[in-house]
Amino acid sequence: MLKRLVTILTVVLFVFTAASFGFAGEKGNARKGKYTYKNIYKACNERGEIDSPRPVLNPDSKTQAQWTRVFEKKDFAEFKCSEEWSKLSDNDLNDIYTYLYSYAADSPSPAKCK
């Protein structure tokens, strides 16, 4: 019984770790992520959903841990422009995450989208 429980727990832990590895472990391309992120809002602005082509959230709007949670949950409602966000590949999302994480409020160089 105990052996089965340990096996199940190990499998569950492995699944969770693997699922979160994409955002917390594998590093994307922050430079690419910055332009992909900006392009979402340019397209969204042209479509007329938002009034400005500037991103709704700046990298320094959240801490690194907060960005990790947002991308783990894949809950992008706060970012608006759901149509554009839904078209992004996992690689794009990882690049954007890396960009936002690298310049988060508690990072060495917090940034705004200039």
Added chain:
Amino acid sequence: MRLKLTHTRYVLFVLWICLLFVAPTPSFAKQKPEAPGLELARQAVKTGKKPTTADHSQFKALQQAFTSGPEISKACISCHTKAAEQLKETLHWTWLDPNSPKDNVKGKAGYSLNNFCISANGMHDHHCNECHIGWNTEGKKTEIDCLRCHGQKKINWEEVFEDYRYFTESEDPEENALAKDAQAEIQEAAQSVGYPTRTNCGSCHFFGGGGDGVKHGDLDSSLINPNRELDVHMGYDGQDFDCVRCHTTVAHKVAGRIYGTPASDTRQSLLEHDLEAKIMCESCHSDNPHHSNSKMNDHTDKVACQSCHVPEFAKVLPVQVWWDWSQAGKKKDGKPYDVKGPFDKPVYQSGRGETKWEKNVIPKYFWFNGSIQGVTAKDIIDPSKPVKLAWPVGDRSDKNARIFPFHVHQGKQPYDIENKTMAAPLLSGEHGYWATFDWQDSIQRGADYLNLPFSGKIGFVETGYVFPSTHMVAPKEEALECNQCHTRPESRLANLTGFYMPGRDRVNVVDIAGWVIVLCSFGGIVLHALGRIFANGRKREE
């Protein structure tokens, strides 16, 4: 009779109604007209903001693919052919006071010192050079950066050019495609140009001394979008002036004081000389700005407008008032550390020493003829007393001097004990004090850059550095009242001696004579009254 009464009531009723309408009219009629100085100023600035006549996005020169900042400047200069030549003559580029002695030239590129980051080491300190209007921190060894003052779009140039280079050179087609996005950002910013805004000027002048509000007190980032309460001229709900509205510019020469050279040698109004810079209050408000019967007009020859109309500074953000370099260099567990204090500002930094901050600061007042005298790295000092690194010139006998408000920044900084000269340590870079925490080495390097001797013996001396308080002009309702100066013992002008000021000063002989006259008059009245009483009494008896 009854009819008559009704008629009378009717007439009275109509009269009361009329009075209700008419009564406010006299108060409007009696409303005080605007002071002549205010009326003149309104006329001088009637036209509002300068309109632009060109859409820069239409120019071919600005539609090319730019790979570096200097390329953008070359595009600007291809049309504005004299701009670079003009700019390179100005203080903004030279960092030198052209009117100072050739062997002891003043300016950040010369021998001038302050009690903030002390010296720019003849433009060898790259940290200071971040505010020089070139494209890099190499001082004058680069092309002018037109967009520093004229760019209307905030952009990190270094980052965007690096991105563009990276994407262009990338072999990944996806990354390669992003090069056009980076270039689009570059071109959009290069084409967004106009007259300098408060943000343009403020990017350096609000952050002088290494941070927001460190230096001036009357200049900090709160003036990027101020309300009228903070500054009547710049307030978005006031006149919404940009800096260049008063710091008028001819051939890129921006009106303003240059070290010892006053901002203007005359105090003429634009009515007297229409091409005069608007840099003085009198330019728009005249030297008789108050109502003709106002006693305040009698002050304008000896008291600067700012003395009453800038009653305090650092009204929104705190200003640094003290910087003690002698405390720098301490470490915790072998590492540099910072301590934050009131206003969330640093009160200790290992690389900088101890600092103090204040808000709503009352200025100090001095006689000032528009010139500031400075101590340079070449001048001999007397370390037994505080060194006046920058101090206002003028006294009561100087016909051009008036009482003026100042922010006085004090501190302690290194000097050469043997040569009796102020030290000019190199602070930034891999050999600067901030990296090595070695005063000997950083002062030697700073001296070498300035070609000055250094004995190797270091002491610390107290210093003072003044800034005229001329921004953050308060609404007239908040200007100083008479009794804030004409009072004792807490007059704002208590430190200015050598002249008689009613309300503040007393001359014992005059005071005694006055009281004698008062008492004699009173005695006379009493005697006269008694005489009348007794005389009347006698008459009645008779």
